[in-house]
Amino acid sequence: MSAFLPSISPEIATIAPGFRAISLRVEAATLTVPELGAQQLQEACRFVQNGGAAWADAHLQAWAEVFRAFGAKPQRTPCSAEALRKRVLRDGSLPAIDPVVDLYNAISLRYAIPVGGENLAAYIGQPRLVVADGSESFDTMKEGQAALESPERGEVVWRDEQGVTCRRWNWRQGVRTRLSAADPQMWFILESLPAMPLEALQQAGAELAQRIAQMMPGSHIESSLLTLA
Incomplete structure (x- = not known):
């Protein structure tokens, strides 16, 4: 694999002190166990309905505070984890979309x-x-049509040299870089605040890597910890 260096702007430290993330870069092999994603999704939905992780409420509340810190309204545009959790608690489950998307x-x-x-x-x-x-x-x-928009000034975004790839930190992903199981080059980012134990973040990254390897045996996976320091 060529050099791959996701980066975090120093400005993020004032908005989310202690932010850290696991980055997984994957050169994907052939998808041989596509059913694994939906199976894992169903199990995770049951886990959430039964109470979920011990740090869940504190971690999601911390994300809501971070969103407010850069001017977002978490009640209207929550972090992606909160949005998923609310749907599961409301509907009982999530529909399968794509094996890799279901897995993450x-x-x-x-x-x-x-x-x-x-x-x-x-x-x-x-x-x-x-x-x-x-x-x-x-x-x-x-409304079903391709469109361009711009983030608000001061909004935290993921971007590349062409433009924004995810708005409001992790709220809404762009179309251009959207992932499916058919894509041979994948990147996953697991984003954590101090309300979530570091060991749990590392475990989450390890489990995602393990499941990808089960789903697509022979995949090459690189993992790294991104921090503000």
Whole structure:
């Protein structure tokens, strides 16, 4: 694999002190156990309905506070982990979408942690977590049609050299880098605040890597811990 260096802007330290993340880069092999994703998703939904992780409430509340710190309204645009959890508690389960998407959503639910999955081949340059200036471009869908919009000034976003890939930190992913099980180059980011034990973050990353290896035997996976330091 070539050099891969996701980065975190120093400005993030003032918004989310103690932020850390697990980055997983995957060169995917052939998908041979596609049913694993839906199975893991069903198990994770049951786990959430039975109470979930011990740190879940504190971690998701910490994310809500971080969202408020950069001007977002978590009641309307919650972090991705909170949005998934609310759906499960309301509906009892989530529908299967795609084997890989189901798998990383299962990890998000089980560990009460935002998890993003990206088609790395669609990236222009390296992923960067930054504070937007408001001029960046974000590709999305509106009323079934492709559309472009810009983040708000001061909003925390993931981006590459072409534009924003995920708005409001981990709230909504762009179309260009959307991931599916058919993509050979994958990147996953598991995002944690200090309310979640570091050991739990590391366990979440290890479990995601293990399940990917089970689903696509022979995949090459690189894991690294990203911190503000």
